[in-house]
Amino acid sequence: MLRSLVGSEMCIRDSSNHSGFMNDIKPIFYINDQLCRNAYSCVRVCPVNAIEVRAQKEHPTIVNERCIGCGLCFIECSPRAVEFRDSKEEVKKLLASERKTAALVAPSIASEFEDITDYRKFASMLKALGFEYVHEDSFGVDLIASQYANLFEEAEGKYFITANCPVIVKLIEKYHPGLVTNLAPLVSPMIATAMVVKELYGDDVAVVFIGPCIDNKDEAMNHRGGKLVDQVLTFIELRQLFEEFDIQEKKVRMDDFDPPYGYWGALYPLPAGILQAAGIKRDIAVSGVITAAGREDVFEGINDFENYIDTIHHHFNLFFCPGCLLGPGMETHNERFKRRALVRLYTEKRVGMLDKERWEKDMKRWSKLDFSRDFHPNDQRIPEPPEEAIAEVMKFIGRENMNDTLDCGACGYKSCRQFASTVAKGLAVPEMCHTYNLRNKQEYIETLRQTNRKLAETKKALKESEELAMREKEMAQSTSDMMNNMLEKLPSGVVIVDNNLKVLHSNLSFVNILGEDAKAISEIIPGLVGADLKTLLPFNVYNMFSYVLKEDEPVVSKDIHYEDSMLNVSIFPIKKNRMCGAIIRDLYSPEVQGEEVINRLSDVIDKNLEMVQKIGFLLGEGASETEQMLNSIIESYKKKSLIRKEPR
Numbered sequence: 328m329l330r331s332l333v334g335s336e337m338c339i340r341d342s343s344n345h346s347g348f349m350n351d352i353k354p355i356f357y358i359n360d361q362l363c364r365n366a367y368s369c370v371r372v373c374p375v376n377a378i379e380v381r382a383q384k385e386h387p388t389i390v391n392e393r394c395i396g397c398g399l400c401f402i403e404c405s406p407r408a409v410e411f412r413d414s415k416e417e418v419k420k421l422l423a424s425e426r427k428t429a430a431l432v433a434p435s436i437a438s439e440f441e442d443i444t445d446y447r448k449f450a451s452m453l454k455a456l457g458f459e460y461v462h463e464d465s466f467g468v469d470l471i472a473s474q475y476a477n478l479f480e481e482a483e484g485k486y487f488i489t490a491n492c493p494v495i496v497k498l499i500e501k502y503h504p505g506l507v508t509n510l511a512p513l514v515s516p517m518i519a520t521a522m523v524v525k526e527l528y529g530d531d532v533a534v535v536f537i538g539p540c541i542d543n544k545d546e547a548m549n550h551r552g553g554k555l556v557d558q559v560l561t562f563i564e565l566r567q568l569f570e571e572f573d574i575q576e577k578k579v580r581m582d583d584f585d586p587p588y589g590y591w592g593a594l595y596p597l598p599a600g601i602l603q604a605a606g607i608k609r610d611i612a613v614s615g616v617i618t619a620a621g622r623e624d625v626f627e628g629i630n631d632f633e634n635y636i637d638t639i640h641h642h643f644n645l646f647f648c649p650g651c652l653l654g655p656g657m658e659t660h661n662e663r664f665k666r667r668a669l670v671r672l673y674t675e676k677r678v679g680m681l682d683k684e685r686w687e688k689d690m691k692r693w694s695k696l697d698f699s700r701d702f703h704p705n706d707q708r709i710p711e712p713p714e715e716a717i718a719e720v721m722k723f724i725g726r727e728n729m730n731d732t733l734d735c736g737a738c739g740y741k742s743c744r745q746f747a748s749t750v751a752k753g754l755a756v757p758e759m760c761h762t763y764n765l766r767n768k769q770e771y772i773e774t775l776r777q778t779n780r781k782l783a784e785t786k787k788a789l790k791e792s793e794e795l796a797m798r799e800k801e802m803a804q805s806t807s808d809m810m811n812n813m814l815e816k817l818p819s820g821v822v823i824v825d826n827n828l829k830v831l832h833s834n835l836s837f838v839n840i841l842g843e844d845a846k847a848i849s850e851i852i853p854g855l856v857g858a859d860l861k862t863l864l865p866f867n868v869y870n871m872f873s874y875v876l877k878e879d880e881p882v883v884s885k886d887i888h889y890e891d892s893m894l895n896v897s898i899f900p901i902k903k904n905r906m907c908g909a910i911i912r913d914l915y916s917p918e919v920q921g922e923e924v925i926n927r928l929s930d931v932i933d934k935n936l937e938m939v940q941k942i943g944f945l946l947g948e949g950a951s952e953t954e955q956m957l958n959s960i961i962e963s964y965k966k967k968s969l970i971r972k973e974p975r
Contacts, residue, residue: 353412354391355545356401362408363387367759369400369409371738374622375502375707376749380756393707395497396542397647398655399622411541411655414558415568421533421557422457429460429524431517431556433538434468434589435596437673438652438666439562443576446673451582453537455574460528461582464538465589465677467520469690472592472605474513474698479607479615479642487511487642488632491601493546494647495625496702503629504704514550514700516595517543521556523587523693533557537565539596539654561656587689588681593674596652597667602644620646712751720747724763737761820911826904828860828872840894840913865889871898872907879903886914 358369363386370378370387377393378400389400389409401409421428430453436446443449453461471491478487490496490510499506514522521534536543537560547556560568569575594600598620607616617639619628625645632643648654652666726743738759740746749755757763814821820837824830833856838849841863849855861869868889871882881899888894893914900907 354389354394355396355542356389356391356394356398356409356411358387358389359408359410360386362406364406364408366405367738368403368405370755370759371740372399372403374399374626375498376709376752376754379754380759381753382756393501395494395501395647396545397494397622398541401541401655402660411561412544413564414544414560415564418535418558418560418564418568421535424533426531426533427459427528428457428533428535429462429528429585430458431462431464431467431520431524431534431536432584433517433536433540433596433651434463434465434593434673435539435651435654435657435670436562437593437669438596439539439657441669445576445581446677447581447583448576448579450584451579452569452574452576454582455579456568456572458535460524460532460585462520462524463584463589463593464516464520464536465592465595466587466689466693467516467518467523467589468592468595468601468604469590469686470519470523470693470696471513471516471698472601473690473694475511475601476605476607478511478513482642485509486632486636486640488629489601489642489644490700490702491515492646492648493540493542495645496546497542498625498647499629500702500705501707503633504706506629506633507702507704509632510702512700512702514698515546516592516601517546518550518555518700519696519698522696522698525555526693526696535560537562539651539657540648541654541656543656561654563656563658566658586685587693588677588686590678590681590683590686591674593677594670596650596670598646598650599644600650600670615640616642616644618644618646621649622647709752709754712748716751717744717747720750720757724757724760725766735761818912818916820913821908822855822860822911823901823906823908824860824872825906826876828869828876830855830858830860830863831906832856837911840892840911842890868894868896871896872909875900875907876904891915 365386367380367387369389370380374397375393375395377390377395379388379390381388386408398411401411403409432449432453436443436449440449443452450461475489486509488495488499488506488509488511490513493515496510499510517536517538521536524532524534534556535558536547536556539562541561544559547553547559550556591604592601594603597603599618602616602618617628619625625647628643628645631639649663650667652670653660653663721743724743724747726747734742738746738755738761740749743760746755746760750757814832815834817834818836820834820840822830822833822837833854838845838855845855845863848858852858855863860872865887868887871885874880875882875898879900881897883897883899885896886893887896895912895914896909897911898907898909
């Protein structure tokens with residue numbers, strides 16, 4: 328079904344490497360910074376301090392090397408900022424390819440898919456999704472259970488810890504490396520079932536395990552480089568695929584899992600299920616095996632095994648979760664006893680329909696496979712910091728006396744000392760301490776009060792300053808308007824341009840000098856503001872403007888032929904490399920041709936100069952750019968007047 332739904336673009340096949348894990352660089356768990364609200368619930372619940380909170384980072388970070396894959400952070404994070412490595416796309420590629428694909432289903436389906444009324448419909452739904460083969464993992468449980476029975480019987484004074492739970496394996500390898508040799512050297516039921524499937528259909532068949540444990544993804548990747556189990560889907564992901572492709576129980580016919588079928592291995596989701604499958608009695612006085620499930624019991628069990636095994640004299644069967652019916656890869660994580668009942672009812676139904684004689688033949692056949700496994704220490708323990716460092720942190724959070732602790736647990740740690748030790752290790756920050764934050768808040772409030780008093784004292788002064796600034800602004804605007812009016816009345820053309828030679832301002836005389844085309848443009852764009860100078864003046868004049876802007880040097884009194892006129896052009900910088908202005912006179916105009924008129928104009932400029940300078944003095948350094956431009960114009964006129972008065 329999936330091949331037809333996904334399309335040809337998903338038909339990807341790598342002949343050199345069948346494992347999608349090999350190209351997957353994402354860690355098993357990671358934090359989505361966009362969703363994280365810094366509530367630190369993940370930090371508090373992490374049993375091995377694998378989540379760092381550093382001052383220089385905005386959000387917590389999961390340290391993959393230290394992570395054991397338990398998924399407690401994923402379960403606890405209410406905004407769902409903690410995410411896990413998603414395998415749906417890789418599985419869709421496998422199902423859309425030409426490669427045959429087998430599904431291995433954990434027996435805990437009974438506790439997760441309560442809404443599916445018949446397991447035969449469930450098997451059919453998986454085949455509708457695109458799986459050629461669908462196997463239940465319970466047969467692999469039976470195989471490994473028989474191996475455990477033999478191992479415990481032949482232990483000869485050595486005691487083992489079961490290695491079915493990948494979280495337990497990581498926990499021991501990373502934080503109890505001295506117990507690695509006590510891990511039972513056997514593969515998990517998932518791996519055992521995959522080995523059988525490969526023997527049945529050949530190495531080219533793709534294997535996808537479906538179960539409640541997220542850390543199975545890492546287990547599959549680490550075993551033979553992911554070549555035995557290609558991908559792992561959680562029950563969460565499987566539900567999403569069913570929904571995506573609209574696969575429902577009511578739309579499929581009954582089918583069944585493919586053989587070989589499991590026996591009491593269907594009880595595996597229960598903490599002691601594998602022992603029951605092995606025929607090992609649950610009575611501790613008889614069996615010689617202690618079962619511990621759940622975080623607290625597991626840590627206590629490992630500690631006691633490590634320190635008191637010579638007194639205990641029992642093997643340990645450990646599961647980090649309260650059985651495989653409450654794994655992090657399930658939709659919900661409650662109703663434990665109801666789920667146990669569902670598993671037992673499902674097992675009874677399966678066992679009642681089992682051909683026991685055929686099962687015994689299958690067990691005899693497949694028990695010959697090599698189920699051995701090696702483990703490797705990966706010590707991630709961080710040495711305890713020196714007492715001085717812990718004491719410094721304690722003092723910083725307001726616990727100068729090491730014995731004066733609240734141990735409120737709000738930070739997520741058992742004691743103030745443990746929290747201070749974690750901070751000293753660089754895995755937490757003081758801000759996670761509730762009382763430290765309260766003290767800082769009180770100090771901050773007092774600082775705000777003092778600041779408010781100072782603000783109140785300066786409020787009046789600020790108001791007065793604002794009023795003064797407003798008056799000065801109004802005066803400056805008035806003066807600017809007056810100066811602009813004066814500029815408009817000058818007989819010479821005046822233009823100011825920016826560094827792109829775009830017109831910032833021009834007067835009417837400039838427009839008149841340019842002629843009718845410029846007049847037409849100015850009717851649409853007053854003052855030609857924004858017009859490109861190269862479209863208004865000839866190249867030689869335009870080039871002079873570029874020179875002034877680049878060199879920051881004026882060009883004074885250049886005579887330029889322009890159409891039927893002779894223009895006298897003076898260009899001067901206003902702001903280096905940013906702004907320049909020009910005065911342009913039409914030498915053929917009557918007022919310019921008459922020397923007497925020129926003299927009178929010079930006298931007028933000289934008289935007006937004094938007034939303009941006084942205005943500029945009143946404005947001070949805050950005068951507008953128009954004032955600067957006018958002063959430049961006045962200076963230019965002054966120079967021209969002096970030049971004309973000198974005898975030639």
